[in-house]
Amino acid sequence: DTAVSQTPKYLVTQMGNDKSIKCEQNLGHDTMYWYKQDSKKFLKIMFSYNNKELIINETVPNRFSPKSPDKAHLNLHINSLELGDSAVYFCASSQDYSVPSYNEQFFGPGTRLTVL
Amino acid sequence: GQQVMQIPQYQHVQEGEDFTTYCNSSTTLSNIQWYKQRPGGHPVFLIQLVKSGEVKKQKRLTFQFGEAKKNSSLHITATQTTDVGTYFCAPRYNNNDMRFGAGTRLTVKP
Numbered sequence: 001d002t003a004v005s006q007t008p009k010y011l012v013t014q015m016g017n018d019k020s021i022k023c024e025q026n027l028g029h030d031t032m033y034w035y036k037q038d039s040k041k042f043l044k045i046m047f048s049y050n051n052k053e054l055i056i057n058e059t060v061p062n063r064f065s066p067k068s069p070d071k072a073h074l075n076l077h078i079n080s081l082e083l084g085d086s087a088v089y090f091c092a093s094s095q096d097y098s099v100p101s102y103n104e105q106f107f108g109p110g111t112r113l114t115v116l
Numbered sequence: 117g118q119q120v121m122q123i124p125q126y127q128h129v130q131e132g133e134d135f136t137t138y139c140n141s142s143t144t145l146s147n148i149q150w151y152k153q154r155p156g157g158h159p160v161f162l163i164q165l166v167k168s169g170e171v172k173k174q175k176r177l178t179f180q181f182g183e184a185k186k187n188s189s190l191h192i193t194a195t196q197t198t199d200v201g202t203y204f205c206a207p208r209y210n211n212n213d214m215r216f217g218a219g220t221r222l223t224v225k226p
Contacts, residue, residue, distance in 0.1 A: 035216075041153075041202050041218075041219050041221065042216075042218055042219070043159065043204060043216040043219070044216075045214075045215065045216070090158060090159070092159075097212060097214075098212055100146055100147050100164075100166065100208060101164075101166075103149070103164075103208065103214065104149065104161045104164065105149075105151075105159075105161060105206075106161070107158040107159050107160070108158065109157075109158055110158050
């Protein structure tokens with residue numbers, strides 16, 4: 001069983017479209033994250049949720065909206081896609097962000113988003 | 117703000133040579149984690165360092181945390197082609213904020 005799964009793995013879409021990426025973890029973790037990795041491999045945190053509550057909300061365009069229906073799921077919805085949104089998006093989870101010894105992050109396989 | 121510098125950005129080595137990547141923070145860290153990302157893969161946790169001056173080893177990998185808890189290093193002895201990938205440090209600050217360094221991309225020539 002995959003610990004952190006994301007769907008879809010690849011997403012090719014036109015500018016202006018709206019798309020969603022789903023993430024699920026079966027580790028029983030309290031904290032989940034979304035990262036964006038650009039072509040230079042920079043890993044930039046976008047959002048983090050702890051027990052369905054938003055705890056990190058970095059400076060990202062408000063076209064990006066996370067949703068956590070329960071603590072095992074954290075989805076990312078993107079409105080009005082732009083060329084610059086093309087990147088690999090990683091979901092991750094950790095047991096409890098507030099406890100240093102429980103903060104090892106487990107990453108999903110990534111979603112490669114290409115905006116044409 | 118809290119910033120971390122990871123150097124070098126790229127490192128090309130001949131198989132069998134050693135490799136080191138460094139992570140330097142402007143502020144004292146609570147702890148620091150290291151991750152490895154293989155080409156086409158996702159970041160995978162390697163280790164966490166917590167104590168001042170801590171040194172941990174995993175086979176050919178040696179991780180160090182500075183005495184002032186502001187810097188850390190990952191050293192690989194006698195690199196192999198399986199070591200290829202990008203190594204990230206992920207420092208954690210005292211306010212629980214955690215950021216990833218820019219990464220060091222290692223290529224190994226057989």
